[in-house]
Amino acid sequence: MPLCKECKKFFPIKEDPNKGDCVQRVVDPRQAYYKAKPVGADMDASSCSSFEKK
Amino acid sequence: MAEPAKNNSVAELEKKQEWWWAAEKKRSKRLDYLRKGMWKKGAIGGLYPAGLQVDLEQAVLQTQKARELETSPDPFVVKQAKIFADYLDSKTIFITDHAQLVSYVGSLPNTINWNPTMATILNAEVINDPTVIPEPLDESLKVINEVIAYWSGKTDADRIMSQTDMADIMKILSGTIGWGIPLARGGYSGKDYEYIMSGKRAFEDVLAEIDKNLDEADASAHEPTANQEIIKLYEKMNNWEAYKIALEACIRHGQRYARLARIIAENYETDNKRKEELLQIADCCERVPAKTPRTLQESLQYDLFIQLFSRTEAVEGAWPARPDYYHGPYYEKDVNIDKRITKEEALDLAGEFLIRAAEVSQYKVKWVREGLQGIEGTWVWTLGGVNQHGDDACNGMTTALLQAARLVRVSNPTFGFRWHPKVKEEVLRECFECIRQGLGYPSMRNDPLLIANSMYWHGHPIEEARTWVHQACMSPCPTTKKGFQPMRMANATANCAKIIEYVFTSGFDPVVNMQIGAETPDAATFTDFEQVYDVWVIQMKTIFSILTRMINAARAYAPGLTPRPFLSAISERSVESGLDVMTPSLSRGNSWITAFTWVENADSLAAIKKLVFEEKKYTMAQLKKAITDDWQGHEEMRLDFVKNAPKWGNDDDYVDNIMLRCLRDCAIFGHELKDPMGNNWPILPENVSGNIHYANVVGALPSGRRRGDALYDGGISPGPGLDKKGPTAVLKSCGKIDHISDGRAFLLNQRLSPTQMAGEKGYSLWKAYMDTWYNLGLDHIQFNCVSDETLRSAQREPEKYQEVIVRVAGYSAHFVDISRKTQDNIIQRTVQGIG
Numbered sequence: 057m058p059l060c061k062e063c064k065k066f067f068p069i070k071e072d073p074n075k076g077d078c079v080q081r082v083v084d085p086r087q088a089y090y091k092a093k094p095v096g097a098d099m100d101a102s103s104c105s106s107f108e109k110k
Numbered sequence: 111m112a113e114p115a116k117n118n119s120v121a122e123l124e125k126k127q128e129w130w131w132a133a134e135k136k137r138s139k140r141l142d143y144l145r146k147g148m149w150k151k152g153a154i155g156g157l158y159p160a161g162l163q164v165d166l167e168q169a170v171l172q173t174q175k176a177r178e179l180e181t182s183p184d185p186f187v188v189k190q191a192k193i194f195a196d197y198l199d200s201k202t203i204f205i206t207d208h209a210q211l212v213s214y215v216g217s218l219p220n221t222i223n224w225n226p227t228m229a230t231i232l233n234a235e236v237i238n239d240p241t242v243i244p245e246p247l248d249e250s251l252k253v254i255n256e257v258i259a260y261w262s263g264k265t266d267a268d269r270i271m272s273q274t275d276m277a278d279i280m281k282i283l284s285g286t287i288g289w290g291i292p293l294a295r296g297g298y299s300g301k302d303y304e305y306i307m308s309g310k311r312a313f314e315d316v317l318a319e320i321d322k323n324l325d326e327a328d329a330s331a332h333e334p335t336a337n338q339e340i341i342k343l344y345e346k347m348n349n350w351e352a353y354k355i356a357l358e359a360c361i362r363h364g365q366r367y368a369r370l371a372r373i374i375a376e377n378y379e380t381d382n383k384r385k386e387e388l389l390q391i392a393d394c395c396e397r398v399p400a401k402t403p404r405t406l407q408e409s410l411q412y413d414l415f416i417q418l419f420s421r422t423e424a425v426e427g428a429w430p431a432r433p434d435y436y437h438g439p440y441y442e443k444d445v446n447i448d449k450r451i452t453k454e455e456a457l458d459l460a461g462e463f464l465i466r467a468a469e470v471s472q473y474k475v476k477w478v479r480e481g482l483q484g485i486e487g488t489w490v491w492t493l494g495g496v497n498q499h500g501d502d503a504c505n506g507m508t509t510a511l512l513q514a515a516r517l518v519r520v521s522n523p524t525f526g527f528r529w530h531p532k533v534k535e536e537v538l539r540e541c542f543e544c545i546r547q548g549l550g551y552p553s554m555r556n557d558p559l560l561i562a563n564s565m566y567w568h569g570h571p572i573e574e575a576r577t578w579v580h581q582a583c584m585s586p587c588p589t590t591k592k593g594f595q596p597m598r599m600a601n602a603t604a605n606c607a608k609i610i611e612y613v614f615t616s617g618f619d620p621v622v623n624m625q626i627g628a629e630t631p632d633a634a635t636f637t638d639f640e641q642v643y644d645v646w647v648i649q650m651k652t653i654f655s656i657l658t659r660m661i662n663a664a665r666a667y668a669p670g671l672t673p674r675p676f677l678s679a680i681s682e683r684s685v686e687s688g689l690d691v692m693t694p695s696l697s698r699g700n701s702w703i704t705a706f707t708w709v710e711n712a713d714s715l716a717a718i719k720k721l722v723f724e725e726k727k728y729t730m731a732q733l734k735k736a737i738t739d740d741w742q743g744h745e746e747m748r749l750d751f752v753k754n755a756p757k758w759g760n761d762d763d764y765v766d767n768i769m770l771r772c773l774r775d776c777a778i779f780g781h782e783l784k785d786p787m788g789n790n791w792p793i794l795p796e797n798v799s800g801n802i803h804y805a806n807v808v809g810a811l812p813s814g815r816r817r818g819d820a821l822y823d824g825g826i827s828p829g830p831g832l833d834k835k836g837p838t839a840v841l842k843s844c845g846k847i848d849h850i851s852d853g854r855a856f857l858l859n860q861r862l863s864p865t866q867m868a869g870e871k872g873y874s875l876w877k878a879y880m881d882t883w884y885n886l887g888l889d890h891i892q893f894n895c896v897s898d899e900t901l902r903s904a905q906r907e908p909e910k911y912q913e914v915i916v917r918v919a920g921y922s923a924h925f926v927d928i929s930r931k932t933q934d935n936i937i938q939r940t941v942q943g944i945g
């Protein structure tokens with residue numbers, strides 16, 4: 057089962073590597089941006105369509 | 111006017127008064143990207159623009175956390191703070207390319223934030239608004255249904271309304287006499303800027319103050335002599351705990367942005383200059399809101415965070431602020447003293463600050479969106495004015511904001527400029543330039559007079575009155591410990607045309623088939639004008655009482671039922687006392703009744719007095735019949751009432767004295783009505799776009815108006831086309847009102863000819879006109895300066911005129927974003943030739 061921590065978009069928090077940010081690039085019809093959402097390092101990534109192996 | 115040829119120079123475009131194209135060419139690449147990248151959020155015809163989505167993230171996260179806390183022994187206020195904190199810790203954040211400032215109320219740039227804890231009627235609208243529900247629809251509908259089911263009966267409105275009079279609620283929700291519902295977390299939220307924005311403290315400093323208070327309270331509670339007094343202390347300690355939870359979450363939220371900026375800089379960004387900017391953002395968000403700002407960028411970021419956090423806790427329909435006053439010292443330090451940044455770089459920050467505010471959007475019910483066509487709320491930022499010692503407060507940031515507004519041309523926020531005799535000519539010219547270039551703002555406010563007005567009506571001491579900001583479109587409110595008002599609930603907004611309508615219906619509302627006003631005698635039996643007028647006063651008092659007593663109740667219940675831990679945590683009075691910010695005893699009070707559709711009363715009463723009782727051309731029975739028939743079959747009589755009765759705005763004492771009499775009776779009643787702080791309820795005539803919203807709700811009137819006709823557009827503006835005697839006569843009529851004691855403020859719309867405003871001569875004419883305005887003692891004026899030709903072209907080819915802005919009432923909007931009826935109403939306003 058793939059985990060978030062194995063994903064290129066996962067950035068662990070130094071003080072607590074079990075937690076991190078999922079950072080993704082988005083280009084919408086008007087602007088481009090990077091978005092971040094807190095995720096757990098051991099979160100199941102099997103149903104994540106954005107998963108990219110490190 | 112076709113799209114400009116590519117080789118048109120800025121000078122050519124400005125000569126043709128195509129300001130919007132000129133602005134595009136003049137602004138920096140960064141501002142151009144951010145302005146064009148902005149998702150416009152204001153509703154068009156009550157519907158949100160295509161591409162926007164209601165944001166389910168806050169709704170889902172808050173519902174999850176509330177469920178989790180259901181069995182927790184935490185006091186209610188602590189649970190509220192934990193729900194707030196969890197959302198800030200968990201929500202999606204983003205940083206837009208080229209941006210230097212960050213934070214948004216929703217999860218993504220095209221989302222409309224939805225706070226499900228406010229009102230079931232708001233939640234019900236979300237599910238019935240398929241235009242904004244995100245795909246896949248079935249999945250979203252399932253989520254929305256679950257959220258609605260959870261909050262049903264638990265929202266603020268559900269809990270507050272169950273404590274109040276059901277008959278009053280029905281009358282208010284009928285949508286006939288008022289606007290809005292009485293919520294402490296839904297309305298126009300002032301801030302104690304003197305405490306939190308004056309550079310003396312930031313969130314870590316407040317946390318230290320709270321810790322000290324908690325330690326002292328804890329020690330008192332454990333004294334051997336402690337008795338039942340400790341019950342009060344427990345309540346305070348719970349509140350302080352909640353404030354701490356909220357503030358700590360805010361600091362963590364800032365750090366989340368810092369981390370994201372570093373991740374982008376270190377892992378994705380290849381451009382060195384942008385890398386540096388991202389690291390600058392990271393530094394900035396590590397600094398604020400935890401510590402006091404050191405630079406202009408930090409100061410603006412700090413302000414944005416405060417606004418974001420407050421809107422996470424509440425749905426705010428206004429944005430009381432004084433950005434030049436509070437950010438001015440940082441501008442001065444960065445640009446003029448340390449020379450850290452250039453004027454152009456400061457202008458970029460000011461422009462981006464406006465864009466960041468323009469993007470903010472929180473889901474609102476449709477009748478609110480209809481009343482605020484084309485904008486998200488009345489975000490009237492206050493510029494200029496005097497400081498607490500009475501000296502001119504204008505600074506480099508005042509000019510930067512006025513210049514930035516012309517470059518980014520957003521319609522919301524707008525500015526209200528506090529005009530006083532010490533304002534420098536160069537600053538006035540900047541104001542004029544915004545008006546001449548068709549922004550519709552700044553509105554001009556008479557500062558000395560409004561300071562006196564604040565002291566007269568609400569007893570604010572002069573030093574506090576001098577800090578005033580626009581709490582919504584128009585009403586001044588101090589930014590001080592006791593003076594600021596934590597929430598102005600919008601439902602003290604009276605649809606005043608109903609007063610004269612109910613004189614003829616004995617208080618029965620034929621539109622909703624309900625007795626709403628007082629049951630007064632049959633108007634057909636009235637034999638003199640005084641009988642009409644006495645009943646008018648009874649109906650006025652009835653309507654005002656219904657609206658204000660609901661708010662009084664909601665305000666009194668708010669600290670217990672709907673506390674605001676974050677707003678309390680940034681308010682000196684709550685940090686000091688441990689009591690919720692809404693607690694009436696901590697506040698001086700700054701209430702007012704917004705009087706929509708006001709001038710119809712004076713014009714109608716004047717027509718009755720003249721044509722019925724003096725000239726005896728008609729009987730009251732005939733007039734009542736004509737009105738009941740919506741003037742159908744009585745056209746000749748109607749035209750008599752339109753053309754041969756005196757109309758407000760022509761310097762005609764006959765009708766002007768009736769206006770004064772009505773205002774003064776309202777003022778007497780405004781002193782009798784008291785808010786929970788024991789302070790007065792003055793009226794404030796203005797309209798936003800209520801004149802269109804209420805067009806079908808208000809029946810025929812003796813002024814000659816038929817049901818469905820647009821009502822008058824301003825607060826004391828004459829009816830469109832009825833001001834026949836020119837601009838000075840309008841000012842003279844308005845100048846008969848005592849703008850200190852007759853009410854809280856009075857909105858006046860005027861249209862000027864762009865041709866006449868051109869060049870140096872244009873400025874001289876405007877300045878002379880403004881001197882007359884000032885000398886006559888008016889408190890407000892705002893201008894539309896766009897030609898009929900441009901507006902008609904925009905109606906024909908809206909795609910080519912997307913950026914044309916007009917002044918609607920207390921706010922500006924893009925012309926293409928307002929309804930056809932409102933567009934026509936603006937075109938009908940008399941273009942005043944001045945000079």
Ligand code: SF4
Pocket residue numbers: 059060061063064065066077078079095099101104105106107108
């Ligand atoms: S949520 Fe998906 S994209 Fe994000 S880190 Fe986990 S696997 Fe990667």
